[in-house]
Structure formats: structure tokens, C-alpha cells
Amino acid sequence: MKFLKFFLIVIILFTLSSVNAEENDKRNKITKNLRCLICQGQSVYDSDSEFANSLKIVVDKKLQEGLSEDQIYEYFKSKYGEWILYDPGLNKNTYILWLLPILIFLIGGAIIYKSFIVKK
Amino acid sequence: MIYSLIGYYSLVIGLIIGLSLFYFSYKNFNNSDILDIKILSFTFLQLFFVVISFLSLIFSFVISDFSNETVFNNSHTTKPLFYKISGTWGNHEGSLLLWLLVLTLFIFLFLIRTKNQPVKYKILTLVFQQIIIVGFFLFLIKTSNPFNYIFPIPTEGLGLNPILQDPALAIHPPVLYLGYVGSSIIFSSVLAATSLKIISTSWASHIKNWILISWIFLTMGILLGSIWAYYELGWGGFWFWDPVENVSLMPWLALTTLLHCILVLEKKSILTSWVIILSITTFTLSMCGTFLVRSGILNSVHTFANDPERGLFILVFLFILIFLSILIFFFFHKDNDTKSYSFFWFSKETSILINNWFMMYFLSVVLIGTVYPIFLDVISSQKISVGPPFYHKLIIPFLIPFLLMMAIGPKLKWIKSQLEDKIYLISFLIISILLAFLVLKNFNQNILINTILISSALYLFFMTLRDFFSKTYKNISQNIAHFGFSLLILSILFNNLFASEIITNLKVGETFENSKTKIVFESVDQKKEKNYNAIIANFSISNSNGEEDRFSPELRIYNQPVIATSEADIKTTLMSDKFIVINLVQNQDFFNVRYQVKPFMLWIWLSVILISFGGIVSFLQKKS
Numbered sequence: 001m002k003f004l005k006f007f008l009i010v011i012i013l014f015t016l017s018s019v020n021a022e023e024n025d026k027r028n029k030i031t032k033n034l035r036c037l038i039c040q041g042q043s044v045y046d047s048d049s050e051f052a053n054s055l056k057i058v059v060d061k062k063l064q065e066g067l068s069e070d071q072i073y074e075y076f077k078s079k080y081g082e083w084i085l086y087d088p089g090l091n092k093n094t095y096i097l098w099l100l101p102i103l104i105f106l107i108g109g110a111i112i113y114k115s116f117i118v119k120k
Numbered sequence: 121m122i123y124s125l126i127g128y129y130s131l132v133i134g135l136i137i138g139l140s141l142f143y144f145s146y147k148n149f150n151n152s153d154i155l156d157i158k159i160l161s162f163t164f165l166q167l168f169f170v171v172i173s174f175l176s177l178i179f180s181f182v183i184s185d186f187s188n189e190t191v192f193n194n195s196h197t198t199k200p201l202f203y204k205i206s207g208t209w210g211n212h213e214g215s216l217l218l219w220l221l222v223l224t225l226f227i228f229l230f231l232i233r234t235k236n237q238p239v240k241y242k243i244l245t246l247v248f249q250q251i252i253i254v255g256f257f258l259f260l261i262k263t264s265n266p267f268n269y270i271f272p273i274p275t276e277g278l279g280l281n282p283i284l285q286d287p288a289l290a291i292h293p294p295v296l297y298l299g300y301v302g303s304s305i306i307f308s309s310v311l312a313a314t315s316l317k318i319i320s321t322s323w324a325s326h327i328k329n330w331i332l333i334s335w336i337f338l339t340m341g342i343l344l345g346s347i348w349a350y351y352e353l354g355w356g357g358f359w360f361w362d363p364v365e366n367v368s369l370m371p372w373l374a375l376t377t378l379l380h381c382i383l384v385l386e387k388k389s390i391l392t393s394w395v396i397i398l399s400i401t402t403f404t405l406s407m408c409g410t411f412l413v414r415s416g417i418l419n420s421v422h423t424f425a426n427d428p429e430r431g432l433f434i435l436v437f438l439f440i441l442i443f444l445s446i447l448i449f450f451f452f453h454k455d456n457d458t459k460s461y462s463f464f465w466f467s468k469e470t471s472i473l474i475n476n477w478f479m480m481y482f483l484s485v486v487l488i489g490t491v492y493p494i495f496l497d498v499i500s501s502q503k504i505s506v507g508p509p510f511y512h513k514l515i516i517p518f519l520i521p522f523l524l525m526m527a528i529g530p531k532l533k534w535i536k537s538q539l540e541d542k543i544y545l546i547s548f549l550i551i552s553i554l555l556a557f558l559v560l561k562n563f564n565q566n567i568l569i570n571t572i573l574i575s576s577a578l579y580l581f582f583m584t585l586r587d588f589f590s591k592t593y594k595n596i597s598q599n600i601a602h603f604g605f606s607l608l609i610l611s612i613l614f615n616n617l618f619a620s621e622i623i624t625n626l627k628v629g630e631t632f633e634n635s636k637t638k639i640v641f642e643s644v645d646q647k648k649e650k651n652y653n654a655i656i657a658n659f660s661i662s663n664s665n666g667e668e669d670r671f672s673p674e675l676r677i678y679n680q681p682v683i684a685t686s687e688a689d690i691k692t693t694l695m696s697d698k699f700i701v702i703n704l705v706q707n708q709d710f711f712n713v714r715y716q717v718k719p720f721m722l723w724i725w726l727s728v729i730l731i732s733f734g735g736i737v738s739f740l741q742k743k744s
Contacts, residue, residue, distance in 0.1 A: 028621070032508070033507065033509060035505045035507070041360070041362045041363070043507070046357070046360075048686075048703040048712060053705075081503060082502065082503065082504045082505075083503040083504060083505055084505070085504075085505060086505050086506070086507025086508060086509055086510070087507065087509035087510060088504045088505065088506060088510065093496060093500070093502055093504060094504065096488075096492065097488060097489070097492045097496075097504075097506065097510075098510075098514075100484070100488050101481060101484045101485045101488055101514055102514075104480070104481060104484045105477075105481040105484075105518075108477045108480055108481065109477060112473050112474070112477055116463045116469075116470070116473060
């Protein structure tokens, strides 16, 4: 019985610490994708301004509340606008942004294929 | 006072010389057996006066002549001499004077170094370059005069932004500009060659040297900026996809493409239109970059001069240049090489075309990512940010075929090629995949794309490594550069995957400990320097192997202007960098401590040096 208890505690401790580590990783990942609104071109993760530090706390809180990554981005987007997200989602504002480079790639390939390469 | 006068009137004289050079060129052009000696001496005089102007600005900084507005805005008597001098180009006016210096230097070098090319070609190149030079003279004198007076004369200056007071950043702008502005000579000569219809293989090998020079300096300039950002901006990254970084990356991508493309032109006299377009694009991108940075449109760490009038001037000037080049391209350029336009699919030509294709794609990603938010803001006043995730998602998957092509392409022959040694090509590929898999498996980072990416980088690594020892393979410069590139990609990947980081808040005397690392915050010292006061924190950090390092990161409060900065303390070894930086937590006696172990950091810098070394070797080979 004693052994079982000890075993349980070890497992709980282990999972807790790994949850913590995971949460830290997640926090870092999320804050890297948020723009520090009062800085010049820094992410929340990189910045140590008051604004960035308070945002880090908010992210921690939201993670503890059990929100997923996407939900947290949604939350910040609704609060501060899309400007805060470094990873602009695919929507009607950003179709050109995401698709134009791909389109250029395809057209470039087609031009090279059509005009230079002998088909045999 | 006197230096400002000398500097200003030197600029005016330089402008007048520029205008008179148009006249001499016109006269010489119609009667062009030899290059008029007047043209050469006037070009030299122009360079001389720009140098005088630049030196007088430096002297004004050295003696802290605060009657000069530029000096007043960007200097201070307590600054060390070195930063007084480097402050000369650490601001808008001074850096534009540096632009002008490089422009005039390159045309002078071009005129005296170019032999075996028609005189008309030299004269026309000079004319196009003078159009740019005169434009910049006007820009400088009209909107950004570095020699403006202030009266009454202030007794003290406003000081230089402390993050610019740094040795790497002191030489970063001159080196970068040699590459960035150096591409102007490619632009001018390509327009001249197009107008005269002399684009040929011999022209290609002549212009290749100038492309190499710009390319080497641009690569080194970007590297210096990146190193600076790594230790000075204090958050341990080296590339942030910051708009201003992108603006220097874009001409680099175009120039690298051009460098590969000129090889085809040099050997086979084809792809002329493409070479012309690329040359024009490179310099246009440099100009666009200047416009974006100077107009203050971009939100970035670099914006130190925001003035709409300046932006407008550059924009108008830029449109004139683009219009001029399009005009010349369509009126003078006749494509006469359709006869040999078809390549066998498996040949060196095709592999270079594929390189061009991918490079243009990368360029379009960076370009669209940088300017799209601006357009969206103007059109619909919606603000979005485009950051690292965007670039990573669009660039990384395309790197895989790109790396594989880089490994195989150089082995192919011109016109038509067969794959030789198929067995060893495939066995290297299998070894690379196995190795990548083993590395990632042990580190619990088994993501499919990482394995594939590392395999392809390893593949390039092994292939180029083997070629150093191959007797049949001659192109040493290309091999060095490609080897360097594989090393760069590998170092960046490992650096990202295996970096570890601890962020914590500590008071003096406290200890942080986890399974791998123990951080002891031992003490705090104070230091007083001429231009700043510093708090030095002493840490002792040991890892699980019992190795112990001592670190002393600093918090500096600069006096002019009063700005606090964090100075990281970095221990560099061959295998990894240990990086620690501290910050004060507001209104508390805690310090925010950020400790990072970054594997292969040094190799990122070394591989970029290796890449440019490849360029240097290629340049020297041409000479002999």
C-alpha cells in the first residue's frame, strides 16, 4: 500500500512537472506569435516591456483556464485586432498574401517548362 | 562651422561636375575612339569632392561641432571617439552621404578597371550612373542636407541611440552599402549594354566580377547586421523577418539569382532578357528598400528617420528610374537568341533555371510578405502583421527540393547530361535520411518535415564535401559556396531544434535549479563609464555534467540619450553558445533572467563567411 502511494505521488509529480514544461513551451510558442503592440517590431516573447509582460501573464491564465492555442489567438484578435497576430490566418484579407507567392511559383514553372525544355 | 561650409560646397561642386559630365559624355559619344581624359578626371574630381564632404562631416562629429544639425541630433561630447565617427553614418543624412560616396566610388573604379569594352559602352554606363548620382545629390541637398546650421549653437548634442553604439554596427552600414549601392553599377552597365546591343559572352564575364563584388559585400553586410542583432538586441535570435532585414535580403536573393544566371549567359549567350530584368530588379529593390526605410512606412527597429517629403522624393525618383529602364528594355532590346532557346530537360542549363525559379519564388514570398500589409492598410485600413510563421510556412517546404537540386545540379553537364555514379548518389541519399532520422529520434523531435529537411541538407553537405576530394571536379568556388549553404541550413535547423531556454525571476542571492541546470545569482556590481552607468549581475551556472561557467550580463543606462539597454553575456564555444540576459522587473527587486543554450550558433556565422569566401575565390580566379 505504502509503495502504491509512493508510486502514485511520483506519477502525479512527474505528470505535473511535464504538464508545466509543456505549458511553458506552449506559452513560448504563443507569445512568439504575438506582436508587442508598443514596441518596434518585437514579439511579446522577445520583449520585456510592461505591455508584453502583462500579456505573458494573460496567456498563462488562459492556458490554465484550458483554452486551446487557437482560442487564445481568437481572444487576442477580438481584443486587439488582427495586427497583434504574426501569423495571419487565411481569410478574405489575406488570400492574396498567401496565394500569390504560390501562384507565382506555378506560373514560373509553367513558363520554364513551356519555353525552354524540349519535350521528348 | 568651417567644416560644414566645406562639406556643403563640396556637395554643390560635386553636383555641378555631375551635370557637366553629361555634356562631356555627349561630346565624347559622337566622337568615340578613345575615352576623353576629361571624363576620367572629372569623375575622379566628383569622387574627390564627395570624399571631402564625407570627411568634413566626420570631422564635425569628431570635434562635436553642434552648430551642425546632424551632429547635434546624433552626437554627444561624452561619447567615445569611435562612436563619434561611426555616428556619421548612424543617421539619415550621413548614411545618404555614404550612399553617394559608394555611387561615385563605383563609377570611378568601373571606368579605370574596365578594359576591352567599347568606349561608347563606358560612356553610356557613366551617363546612367550620373543620372542616379545627380538624383542623390539633389535629394541630399534639397531634403536631407547633412550640413544644416542651428543657431544659437547648442552646447551639447542629443546623443546617439545606444543600441547603435556597437563595433559590429559601426562597420555594418559601410559594408552593406558597398553591396547594396554597388548594385547600381550593374544597373547602369546593363542599361548601357542593352542600348548598344552588346550583350554577349564577353560582356557577361566582364559584368560577373561586379556582380561578385556587390554580392560578397552584401552577404557580409547582412551577416554583420545579423550578428549585431543577435547580441545587442538581446533576445538571442539572429533573424526576425523584420521588414528592414527583408529589405536587405531581397536584393541579395535577386543578386544571387543573377550570379547563377550570368553563368549561363557567359557560356551559352542565352537568357539575355532575363539577365537584363534581374539586373534592373536588383537595383530597384535596393532603391525600394531605401524608400521603405526612409519614408517611415515600415514599423521596425531600424526606423530612425521618418519624413514624408523624403519618401515622396525617393518614390518619384524610383519611378523615373524604373520608367527609364523599361523604356530602354522595350525599345532597344531585341531577343535574337530564340534559336537556342530549348534546353534538354536534364542539363546544367535546366538546373540553373530551376535555381532561378526557386530563388524568384523565395523573393516573391519575402516581397509580398513585406509590402502586402502596407497595401492592405492603404486600401482597406485593416492592419495585419506578417511575421516569422508566414515566411517559415511558405519557404521551408520549398527548401527541400531546392537543396536536393543544389546537390545534383552542379554535377550536370551543359547541353545534355547523364547521371553518372548513380549508386553513390543514391547511397548518399540513404545515408543522409538514416542519419537525420537517428539524430531526431534521440531528441524526441520526430516530426516528419524535420527529418526530410535535415536529410536533404545533409545530402547537400555530403555531396559537396565529397567533391572537395574529387579529382574530376574543378569548380572549387561554387563548391565552397554550396558547402557553406548546406552548413548554414544544418546549423540553423539544429540551432532551432535543440535550443533550450530558462526564463525565471530571481533576486540577488537566489538560486534556480532544474534537472539539467543550476543558476546561482551571486551578486550585483556597479560600473561607471564615460557614456553610461551599468549594473553588472554575476551569475554562476552549472549543468548536469558539473561544468560551471561564470556570467556577468549588464544593464546599462546610457546618459545621452537616457535609454536603458540590456547587454547579454555570451560564452561561445565551437559546439554551442550560452547566452544570458537580464532585465529589471518594474517596481520590484527581482531581475528577469533569461538563459539560453544555443547549439551551433558559431557555425551559422562561419557558414555565411564560407559562402562569401566562395564568392571571393571565384572573383580571384577570374583575375588570373
